[in-house]
Amino acid sequence: MGAYLARRLVTLPLLLLGISGVSFILLNLAPGDPAEIVLRQRNPGQAPGPAAVAAMRTELGLDSSLPAQYARWVSQAISGDLGRSYVTEQSVAAQLVRRTVPTAVLTGSALALALLVAVPVGILSARRRGSPEDTAARLVALVGAAAPSYALAYGLIILFAVKLSWLPALGYGSPAQIVLPAIALSLAPMAQLMRLIRASMLETLGEDYVRTARAKGLSEQTVAIRHTLRNALLPAIGATGVNLGYLLSGSVIVETIFTWPGLGQLMVGAVLSRDYPVVQGFVTYIAVVVLLVNLAADVALRVADPRLRFGRVEV
Amino acid sequence: MRPIVIQRIYLIVPGILAILMALSVACGSASAPAISDPPSAPAANDPVPAPAVNAPAPAPTAIEVAPADTQTQALPAPTNAPQQPAQAIAASEQPVAPTAVVAQPSPIVVDGAERPILKAGVIWLDSPLDPVEGAWAASQSGMAENLFRVSAANLGPEPWLATGAEQIDPMTWQIGLRADVRFHNGAVMDADAVKASLERTILLSPGTGERLAIESVEVKDAHTIVVNTMEPRPTLPGLLTISQAAIVDAAAVDAAGEGNFLTAGAMTGPYIPTEYVLKERLVSVANDDYWGGAPPLAGIEHVAIPDTNSRELALQAGDVDFAMNISPEAVERFNDDPGLHSRTAGAGTSVVMWWVNFERGTLSDPLVRQAVSHAIDRESIAGLVAPAGTGSFADLLLPEVMASCPGVAGPAYDPQRAADLLAEAGYVDSDGDGYVDKDGQALEIVIGGYPQRFQLPIMAEAAQAMLAEAGIRAQVQITEWSVVKEPTWDLFGWYNNVVDAGDPVLNVSKFVGLHTDGSNSGANNYGQYSNPELVAIIEQAGDVADIQQRQEIACEAQAVVAAEIALLPVAHAYMVYGANEQVTGFDPHPHRLYMFDNRIGLSE
Numbered sequence: 068m069g070a071y072l073a074r075r076l077v078t079l080p081l082l083l084l085g086i087s088g089v090s091f092i093l094l095n096l097a098p099g100d101p102a103e104i105v106l107r108q109r110n111p112g113q114a115p116g117p118a119a120v121a122a123m124r125t126e127l128g129l130d131s132s133l134p135a136q137y138a139r140w141v142s143q144a145i146s147g148d149l150g151r152s153y154v155t156e157q158s159v160a161a162q163l164v165r166r167t168v169p170t171a172v173l174t175g176s177a178l179a180l181a182l183l184v185a186v187p188v189g190i191l192s193a194r195r196r197g198s199p200e201d202t203a204a205r206l207v208a209l210v211g212a213a214a215p216s217y218a219l220a221y222g223l224i225i226l227f228a229v230k231l232s233w234l235p236a237l238g239y240g241s242p243a244q245i246v247l248p249a250i251a252l253s254l255a256p257m258a259q260l261m262r263l264i265r266a267s268m269l270e271t272l273g274e275d276y277v278r279t280a281r282a283k284g285l286s287e288q289t290v291a292i293r294h295t296l297r298n299a300l301l302p303a304i305g306a307t308g309v310n311l312g313y314l315l316s317g318s319v320i321v322e323t324i325f326t327w328p329g330l331g332q333l334m335v336g337a338v339l340s341r342d343y344p345v346v347q348g349f350v351t352y353i354a355v356v357v358l359l360v361n362l363a364a365d366v367a368l369r370v371a372d373p374r375l376r377f378g379r380v381e382v
Numbered sequence: 383m384r385p386i387v388i389q390r391i392y393l394i395v396p397g398i399l400a401i402l403m404a405l406s407v408a409c410g411s412a413s414a415p416a417i418s419d420p421p422s423a424p425a426a427n428d429p430v431p432a433p434a435v436n437a438p439a440p441a442p443t444a445i446e447v448a449p450a451d452t453q454t455q456a457l458p459a460p461t462n463a464p465q466q467p468a469q470a471i472a473a474s475e476q477p478v479a480p481t482a483v484v485a486q487p488s489p490i491v492v493d494g495a496e497r498p499i500l501k502a503g504v505i506w507l508d509s510p511l512d513p514v515e516g517a518w519a520a521s522q523s524g525m526a527e528n529l530f531r532v533s534a535a536n537l538g539p540e541p542w543l544a545t546g547a548e549q550i551d552p553m554t555w556q557i558g559l560r561a562d563v564r565f566h567n568g569a570v571m572d573a574d575a576v577k578a579s580l581e582r583t584i585l586l587s588p589g590t591g592e593r594l595a596i597e598s599v600e601v602k603d604a605h606t607i608v609v610n611t612m613e614p615r616p617t618l619p620g621l622l623t624i625s626q627a628a629i630v631d632a633a634a635v636d637a638a639g640e641g642n643f644l645t646a647g648a649m650t651g652p653y654i655p656t657e658y659v660l661k662e663r664l665v666s667v668a669n670d671d672y673w674g675g676a677p678p679l680a681g682i683e684h685v686a687i688p689d690t691n692s693r694e695l696a697l698q699a700g701d702v703d704f705a706m707n708i709s710p711e712a713v714e715r716f717n718d719d720p721g722l723h724s725r726t727a728g729a730g731t732s733v734v735m736w737w738v739n740f741e742r743g744t745l746s747d748p749l750v751r752q753a754v755s756h757a758i759d760r761e762s763i764a765g766l767v768a769p770a771g772t773g774s775f776a777d778l779l780l781p782e783v784m785a786s787c788p789g790v791a792g793p794a795y796d797p798q799r800a801a802d803l804l805a806e807a808g809y810v811d812s813d814g815d816g817y818v819d820k821d822g823q824a825l826e827i828v829i830g831g832y833p834q835r836f837q838l839p840i841m842a843e844a845a846q847a848m849l850a851e852a853g854i855r856a857q858v859q860i861t862e863w864s865v866v867k868e869p870t871w872d873l874f875g876w877y878n879n880v881v882d883a884g885d886p887v888l889n890v891s892k893f894v895g896l897h898t899d900g901s902n903s904g905a906n907n908y909g910q911y912s913n914p915e916l917v918a919i920i921e922q923a924g925d926v927a928d929i930q931q932r933q934e935i936a937c938e939a940q941a942v943v944a945a946e947i948a949l950l951p952v953a954h955a956y957m958v959y960g961a962n963e964q965v966t967g968f969d970p971h972p973h974r975l976y977m978f979d980n981r982i983g984l985s986e
Contacts, residue, residue: 099864154508155660221691228699236699237692238685239662324692326685328662336508336661336688339834 071369075362083354084141090350091137094343102129104341105153127153140347149348154340159348162333169239170329173322174314176245177253178307185257186303189264193299194291196269204261211258216317220251220324237325248325252317256310263306268299301372308364312357497668497680498984500965503693503705507686508661512635512643513628514586523664523684524978525651526628529557529576530619532884532973537729537784538929539619539884543571543629543650545605552614552925553597559605562673565631566654567647573601578632580609590626593883594618616927620884625975652677652980661686678967678983697722697960703984704968705960706977709836710769716960723961726771727970729783730954731881733776734767734837736829736845736873737866738949741910744827744872748946749807752793754827754873755947756803757852759795763844764953767837772958776951778940779893781972785886787937792944792951800852811853818853827856831875832863838875841952845873866908873950874908880954881973886936887923894939894948895920911948 102123124130128139143150149159192204227247228236238244271277272295280294281287319331326332330349337345509519513526520526530547533540541547545558563571577599584591595615600608609618621627631648638646644655652674653666667681685702687693694712697705698719708716708724716722738745745751764775777792804810809818809825818825829845831838839860846856859871866874880889894911916939923935943949959970967981 098862098868104864221695224692224695224699228701229695232700236696236701237687238701323689326662326687326689326692332661 072366075365079358079362082358083351086354087141087144087347087351088137090347091140092133094346095133097341099341100124100129101153101341101343102127144348144351149351150344152337152342152345154337154342154345159344162345163330163348163352166328166330166333169327170315170318170322170331173245173248173252173327173329174311174318176249177314178256178311180249180253181257181260181310182307184253185260185264186300189261190268190291190296190299192261192265193268193272201265205265208258208261211254212262214254216251216255217320217324219254220248220321223247223251224324237327239325239327244325248321248327251325252314252321255317256313259310260303260306264299264303267302268295271295271299274298301368304368304371305364308361311360315353315357497678499680500682500704500982500984501702502682502684502978503687503696503702504664504684505686505688505693505707506661507658507664507684510643511655511658511664513630513649514583514590514626518625518975519658519664520649520651520655521625521628521975522977523655523666523682524653524980525655525666526625526630526649527651528623528625528628529559530622530884531976532620532623532881534728534971534973535783536929537731537781537881537884537972538886539617539623541619543576544619544622547619549616549618549927550608552616553611555609555611555615555618556602557607557609557619559607560673561605563650564671564673565634565647566649566669567631567634568671569631569634571629571631571650572604573607575631575633576607576629577601579629580627582630582632582635583627587626590624593624594621594627614925616923616925617883617885617888617932620888623884623975624882653682653978656681672980674980677980682978694960697962700962703962703965706957708958708960710772710958712960713769713771713958721963723963724771725959725961725968725970727957727972729781729972730768730773730776730956731781731879731972731974732877732955733779733880733951734835734841734875734877734953734955735776735779735949735951736841737871737876737909738911738947739869739872739874739909740912740948742869742872744825747807749803750809750825751947753800753803753807753809753852754849754854755793755950756796757800757854758845758848758950760792760950760952761795763841766844767840768953768955771956773953773955776954778944779890779949779951780880780886780936780940781954784881784889785933785936785940787940790937790941790944793947797852804853809853816853817850817855825854827854827872828859828870829856829873829875830859830861830865830871832865833860834863835875835877837877837953837955841875842873876908877955878906885932886929887920887932887939890936890939890943891920894943909949911946913942913946913948916942916946916948 100120102120105127106119106123128136131139140150147160149163151157152159152162155162188204192201195201224236224247227234234246235241235244236247277290277294280290285294315330318327318329319334321327322329322331323335330353333345334349336342337349504522507519509515511520511525513520521528527543529542529544530539531542532538543560543563545560547555547557549555559571559573559576565571565575569575580594580596580599584594584596595612597610597612600610602608611618615621629650631646634646634648635643638648644658647654649655650673652669652672654669655664655666657663657665663686664684665681666683668677668679670676685696687696687702687705690707690709690712693702693705694708694715696702697708697716713724713726716724738751740746745754760777761775764773768774778787778790780787804818804825808820810820811818812822813819827849829842831842833839839858842858842860846858849856859865863876865871866876878893882889882892892906894907894909894913894916919935919939919942923932926932926935957970957972957974959968961968964984964986966983966985969981971977
């Protein structure tokens with residue numbers, strides 16, 4: 068276990084270097100000179116002269132070579148300095164930290180909601196395979212997995228805010244305002260988890276030890292909860308880690324639609340205004356979060372499943 | 383140990399949910415200051431930081447009383463005598479943020495009746511409040527005012543905080559000031575204060591300083607200033623409409639210190655800012671000592687909703703009373719809804735057009751250029767991108783009310799003429815593939831644009847189909863506005879303001895004049911069009927102050943632009959707003975800079 072963890076932790080920085088390097092190159096391939104964009108934003112209505120653009124390029128450090136720029140960025144990033152926004156001149160790290168809370172609240176609620184619904188429904192669906200309940204649950208899961216989050220988001224606003232007037236359409240701050248964005252964000256992972264749990268429950272129900280448990284005369288209830296569910300949930304733990312990445316990227320759209328002041332909204336604004344340091348910092352930050360969560364999920368799996376711990380099955 | 387976690391998952395999950403909910407409530411109340419973004423933000427109000435002069439679309443306001451024939455005219459007299467400004471403004475915790483968190487907008491009670499607060503859905507709110515920092519926020523929201531503003535009637539300058547302006551000689555203007563204006567902090571706006579404000583603008587916004595070219599400001603008497611310029615500035619009143627030149631109490635801003643603009647009470651408009659959280663909300667209370675009369679509202683809360691669909695739905699759901707910049711689809715939807723309505727300004731102040739590339743070769747042949755322009759039915763494309771009530775066909779760059787040019791017209795749709803011109807240029811379909819070619823080379827046009835303006839992709843696709851009918855192969859490349867500077871396109875879709883500084887000549891010359899000087903002439907000439915005849919026409923305007931004469935010069939210039947196909951205008955875009963039925967007194971101004979004035983109200 069210790070060796071496994073050490074191996075994973077060693078590859079982490081390499082992965083981060085790769086991810087940040089690719090995003091750095093991609094950002095620089097995009098057309099448009101950030102120096103000029105910055106000048107135009109600071110002086111709307113005026114076209115900056117070549118001298119002003121050159122001075123701004125120097126100020127932003129854009130006049131050195133691309134590898135040199137990247138090397139400088141990496142060395143600063145290691146000490147926690149992700150640079151300053153071209154647009155607001157504010158520390159990127161500070162902006163990311165400040166906007167993490169709303170995003171954590173939203174993605175956390177969405178994930179909790181997804182689990183809360185998916186686990187019982189998945190189990191029920193498996194135990195009553197082929198019943199009308201099962202069919203209905205599978206249909207809902209199919210729609211949830213297939214509908215894009217922006218369509219769900221607008222649909223929810225139209226239904227619950229415009230037609231029924233039960234909930235506010237957007238905003239941040241009151242408990243009522245989290246309901247619609249959390250539902251919009253949770254439906255896809257909810258559907259996926261539901262199907263996953265149903266499938267692995269069905270698979271586990273066919274295992275020898277389940278038959279043995281039944282043969283011992285245990286009640287169906289006990290068999291399902293104590294012998295089947297425990298094993299059936301293992302894939303769901305792994306999927307939850309992967310889903311967090313989905314939730315964070317999905318939040319870019321959902322936050323924009325619901326004007327939720329989180330990381331996703333920051334990212335959209337930064338992309339539109341060519342605010343490279345913010346985009347670069349965001350990509351790296353999210354990569355760290357997703358990698359750590361996946362690591363935690365893998366460790367949790369090993370803790371939960373001795374077969375993995377003793378290396379009999381490679382995952 | 384693991385089993386416990388798994389077995390109890392039914393208990394744990396609701397627990398987590400409850401904690402998160404509690405957290406969200408806690409964050410909600412704490413969030414105002416915490417989440418507020420810092421100061422100095424970008425200025426453009428649009429995601430498309432489109433080139434300078436061109437801006438985004440939105441803008442607002444009500445048509446004002448003011449005399450249409452500008453200069454030297456006294457405005458209606460002041461109303462109530464100024465008293466102490468109603469609002470106590472608390473100090474900001476964050477020294478460097480415009481975000482000062484302040485006193486709550488407590489409802490103001492007048493004549494025993496509680497006045498309502500208007501909630502307005504706006505687009506970005508990411509620019510600083512201080513007008514000199516390039517922001518439109520303060521002008522748009524009825525907080526900051528200039529000496530002059532763009533008139534709703536002819537899109538030329540009209541007096542605002544000034545009573546009029548008189549040109550003494552080409553380098554000297556005398557400007558009269560209203561005597562009844564007080565800043566939000568109670569200080570009187572006199573000639574000294576205006577002088578200090580203009581000097582502050584020149585110092586802190588060098589670009590604006592260059593355009594104004596002010597050498598010195600003299601105080602003639604308490605309500606008159608004399609402005610000396612470094613070179614002739616016949617359009618000085620128009621230039622004084624730019625938002626960076628808004629009049630502020632410079633002494634109070636200095637005294638308040640860096641980052642405390644909001645608490646300085648340094649502006650003059652009908653609304654006083656009380657709280658500004660960048661990218662989230664801007665809250666104001668009514669200025670009951672406003673020189674134009676106290677507003678019927680207690681204040682306005684602006685909420686940033688960048689997504690157009692969300693902004694429209696927020697209005698339909700009743701989250702806001704008012705939404706700016708709504709889509710053509712929403713116009714129809716709102717007008718069918720008994721509780722809502724849309725309001726459209728009387729003239730378009732932005733244009734959607736194509737740059738024509740004179741540098742790349744394909745269209746530098748005048749015959750091909752003419753053929754292409756006759757093959758595109760711009761008027762029917764205008765009908766696609768500017769549905770009824772949201773815009774109109776732009777045969778020429780400038781809107782009709784700014785410069786009416788009888789007899790001047792752009793290339794009309796004429797497929798036969800296009801075919802003849804192509805043949806004359808040597809292009810025929812020699813290989814029978816349906817597209818013309820010459821010397822074995824097919825004629826191919828690249829139509830560029832950027833996606834943030836919904837009109838541009840529609841224009842490109844429609845033109846592509848029309849060109850194909852004429853036998854011209856066209857390729858659509860919707861990428862990014864800065865691509866306009868790379869010689870990879872033949873036509874490039876563009877969205878631009880055309881009423882800058884209320885000057886018809888400037889708004890033609892900034893697209894096609896070739897000398898980039900302080901006046902911004904030629905600032906955006908991305909097609910690299912060069913014509914000495916046109917430059918000579920524009921130069922005639924050098925020291926002409928008379929607006930009518932300037933309109934004539936602008937018409938002459940537009941005639942050359944149209945004949946040479948220096949660029950291809952398609953449609954003028956109007957400011958379009960949505961509001962619920964309770965909103966009263968809103969009269970949309972064609973220019974986005976003036977959204978709210980002291981007449982907008984909310985009925986019960």
